[in-house]
Amino acid sequence: MIYASIALAVIAAMWLLAYHRANAVAWSLGLAAFSAAITFATGAPPAVYSVLWVVTALFAAFSIVKPLRQAVITRPIFGLYKKILPQVSQTEQEALDAGSIWWDADLFSGKPDWDKMFAYPQAKLSAEERAFVDGPVNELCSMLHEWDITHERMDLPPEVWKFIRDKGLLGIIIPRSYGGLGFSAFAHSEIVTRISTRSGTAAVTVMVPNSLGPAELLIHYGTEQQKDHYLPRLAKGLEIPCFALTNPDAGSDAGAIPDFGIVCKGMHEGSEVLGVRMTWEKRYITLGPVATILGVAFKLYDPDKLIGSEEDIGITLALIPTSHKGVNIGRRHIPLGAAFMNGPNSGKDVFIPMDWIIGGQKQVGHGWRMLVECLAAGRSISLPSMSMAAGKLGSRATGAYARVRSQFRTPIGKFEGVEEPLARIGGNTYLMDATRRMTMVALDSGEKPSVISAICKYHMTERMRIILNDAMDIHGGKAIMMGPNNYLGSGYMTIPIAITVEGANILTRSMIIFGQGAIRCHPFVLKEIKAAAENNLAAFDRALWGHMTFTASNTARSLWLGITGGEGVSVPGPLETRRYLQMMTRFSSAFALLSDVSMFVIGGSLKRREKISARLGDILSLLYMASATVKRFEDEGRQKEDLPLLTWAMHDSFFRIQVAMDGVLANFPSRFIAAWLRMMVFPKGLTLDAPSDRVGSQVASILLTPGAARDRLTEGCYVPGDVNDVIGKLEAAMVAVIEADPIEARIRKAVKEGKLKQRDTAGRRAAAVAQQVITQLEMDQLRRADELRSEVIAVDDFEHDLSRATKEEEKWQPDKKMAAVASM
């Protein structure tokens, strides 16, 4: 009995020590207490308790006396570690070092500090930014007609180009001191989102110079002379920039570009100067065909050692006027569903002076790091904002259409089958916008969150794909027939663009999110790697023992929180979200444990085990997005009407986390360790469900009903008040149809009561007015609702030859042609 009690006490004590990440002294004291209990309370023979005391003394000595520990235990591990540590190329190292970590590190810790999250400021526009978004940006939106842009002219109209340049939209990120708008990341994102709800082509045109374009590179790395020359010109739209990295042989593996430059002397403006002779071939370059300055990434070599001792200098970035002799640029690609400028460019043996290198000679060889750093900001804004537009427009327009369009005498949005995709559209939009807002806060506080930027890029574009697919299904034929009245088709066609650019999605999910996250966000892994690189035993010792305590803690936490489901964990915030934070604390611990064990068991080859890495990345991403969603709910004043959106987003995220964790365990290479991990992570099995039908129905109802919750969800979407506009008309139709409902209900009631016997609608309505079932005003309202409904469900049709006037006699005349064939 006494042994059983001691065993229980030992387990409880060990669990408590591990759970609370106790230090070596506390563990030693615990072991001493155990030895004392055996010695004095059990009557165990001296041989037994003597051994115990020796073990206790050894443990205390090795864990507390660091030099001893380092010499006896850590040193051999250090040797082994250095041997098995995978080789990291310079390019990979620069990518790993680039950018910063932020809230993602907390989620990796197994114990996120929720107070810290709530303390992050809210994303807000300044008065000036608000005025700009509601002024020039709305004006621009009113000038954009996507059908005209993508089908009639395959370009933005000249007045739109002029407006974009004149209003400084190509210089949103350029500081005011250089004449730019100098707006916050949040304002930048709001602008791109709003324009995207109107025209993807215009949004890309604005987005690219403000993303990974020459401006961003110049701001951070340009020489004073380069900044003074280019930034004011870019801000005023006097220069159109583009940036060329992608080569036909190097897309995702951009670090492997074969484009090169040789340091040499050459003639420039009549004098011999030091410079670079460049050869490159690029494709897919946005704005390339109309660009006046071309940013180019290439590998620089200095065989004659003219600028230093290194021959292979590395990736370098240059800024070349497109009018420069030898630059071939101007041809166009045609991206799917859009008409923004995009095309190839090349040059052979083009000589440029050294001061055309971004940052001058001092920045040669640092191009990769510069690109990755800048990508961390741009990638968090551009495509996530475009995806957000799909979510906002998708929610607003699909909800309205599903309310206006009836089949089986029921608005289609009321069918349970349609509610399901509607809920996905609404729930995903709420979560995506929360993610965007929280990420903008990071950027506006000076962070360059590289892991978060990859999370945003991948997950927001994937959810955009879900939303647009669902929106298309709900619209049916209406969204399939192209024409000025189709507000979804172009967006749907452009999905693959967002999926492919700024880090293709499969690669981003499989390699980057966890690959970079595990090293950057983990509290100890990077320290261990650095210690190994610097051959610093003391630093390695600190990191290693910290790591061991961390893993032990996460094992204890994961098991306990798995049993309790996180209940009892002390978390801040309102009642509505506390349970969610507790569950996220549980998942954070389980994720930290899974990551550690995966890295330990799979080691360096985790890089190649992309399916495991991708699932681990999904868990981190889902934790990030779910936590951002809780913050959004809090920041927006805990809106009761938004609770279904919050609930849907949370349940969906937790269910997906469970699926991802289950996937890691089911495919873990060591079955024995997988079985143990499953016990630690899911001690009660897979207990979480996807969002319920009831919650889905409530979310759908938000989309189907004009009101504050729908407005909050779709805030930032361009909704013109003009009923002649396709979106304006949809809005007006929704309101009119809803207002007509009670009037129609009165007529139906009168029909049921036998007061109205007419079979046709017009006759019945006229009789209803005559019998004062409805007023003349209400009759007019019904007519107006009918008119708007018909206009909304209408699709475009065209002349059979699409009005392409041809001078040839032989237009497409099937009857004539068939007759001619028959007479042959």
Ligand SMILES: Cc1cc2nc3c(=O)[nH]c(=O)nc-3n(C[C@H](O)[C@H](O)[C@H](O)COP(=O)(O)OP(=O)(O)OC[C@H]3O[C@@H](n4cnc5c(N)ncnc54)[C@H](O)[C@@H]3O)c2cc1C
């Ligand atoms: C419309 C558009 C605009 C663009 N604008 C620019 C621009 O302005 N400037 C510029 O420099 N570039 C631009 N690009 C290029 C863009 O960045 C590349 O298309 C992108 O990097 C992918 O390269 P790729 O198309 O050659 O695909 P590939 O690299 O051939 O990839 C094909 C597939 O393989 C996957 N893949 C590759 N490696 C891995 C891996 N290790 N693990 C898992 N999956 C992997 C990818 O995810 C992708 O799904 C643009 C592209 C498009 C389509």
